[in-house]
Amino acid sequence: MSFTGGAQALTVTQSAVSRHIGSLEGLIGKPLFERDPAGLKLTTAGKTLLPVVSKSLDRMEYALNGIREDGIESRPLRLHIPPTLLYQSAMPLLRDFHREHPDIRIDVVTSNATGEPRTDVDMAIVFDRPKVDEKVADLLRLVRVAPLCSPATAAAAEGRSLEQFLRENDLLHVRLEGEPRGLLWTAYADQQRLDLDTSRGMAFDTSITAVRYAQVATGVVLADIDIFAQEIAAGRLVMPYDRASADGFGYYLKTNVEDLADPAIVLLRDWIIRHFHHQRIDEPLSGE
Structure with missing residues (x-):
């Protein structure tokens, strides 16, 4: 400047x-x-x-x-992945791609921003609502959320309605940049026609942190049931009520139009799309 x-x-x-x-x-x-x-x-x-x-x-x-140096060395591709998706779902994607294409170097960047990251990257998997802009956007999957908690907390759900259960427990929030603190719980309460005070409870920067807190402490977190499907299946997390809801958010792969001329970027883009296609869960989870 x-x-x-x-x-x-x-x-x-x-x-x-x-x-x-x-x-x-x-x-x-x-x-x-x-x-x-x-x-x-x-x-x-x-x-x-x-x-x-x-x-x-x-x-x-x-x-x-x-x-x-008498050899054309490809530059690293800078790929952004949100932290919860990276830790819970995308590690096998990166491992398998590296095994298949060891000559293509990838620099992974992660941030808890909603939408595109502030750092300059070649490709970005973003957590966001659908938007129209100048970039190519591939929908990887829509998010389905439901109240999740530890087995001990879930034991208190017996004989209670969903509204009673949530009123009697702390609500754990995931902060979204630029959005009100209780946005996700408020949207869920509106969809499920629940009368709740959605301002109470602790807030965390990432879903994985909020879920880990719910597992070792008290409180109920509104989280992605597909990303945490293994924890639910193993009983480390419990979905006491079969009341999953789509909140309008999803994971999108954003790519610059001019970068689609780069064979390495096209290859990685195709790999990511196919990975999420194979991971897609078609049947909703049932409550426990």
């Missing part, structure tokens, strides 16, 4: 950098920077162009390094 700093990095004059930026802005017909006494700021056009330019320069660097 400094023409002077850019000039020093490129070993040219500051006026040369300024002229080249001006020429580029003239070429595209829009300013890339807001210039004011406080410094430079990227415009919307600049923010759009920056990741594309950065990625292109990275690819050029890897290709040039490979040529210098």
Whole structure:
């Protein structure tokens, strides 16, 4: 964010950098920077162009390094996976892909952001509601949630309605960035026609953390019954009521349109889609 700093990095004059930026802005017909006494700021056009330019320069660097070393070495593909999905479901996907294609390097990035991560990645599996944007979005699967808890907590459900049970136990929340704290429980209560105070209880950054707390302590977590299917089948988690619900969220694979010309990205994209297709659970779980 400094023409002077850019000039020093490129070993040219500051006026040369300024002229080249001006020429580029003239070429595209829009300013890339807001210039004011406080410094430079990227415009919307600049923010759009920056990741594309950065990625292109990275690819050029890897290709040039490979040529210098008499061998073309592929650059790592940066793949974002939400933490709960990574720990509960995606590890076999990464293992099997690496075994089948050891020449394709993958850098895995994880964050608990809802929607696309802030870091620059080549592909991103995101937890979000459906959105229309400039990227290719492949639906991997929709999320089904239900109240889950430890066996000890579930013992108190006997003879009680779902509404009574939830009123008598702490509600464990999973925070979604930019959303109200109790959004998921409120949506579930509305769908199930329950009269609940959804503001009470502890909150966690990830579903896996909230579930682990529910397993060792008290409280009821609203969690993805497919991701935690093994824990439910083994009895480490209990779904006391057969009241699963779709809350509108799902896991989507987001890819830049221009990156579909990269064979490695196409291969990984196809692998991820097929992995989730084979993992899909068609029959709903029954309550315990």
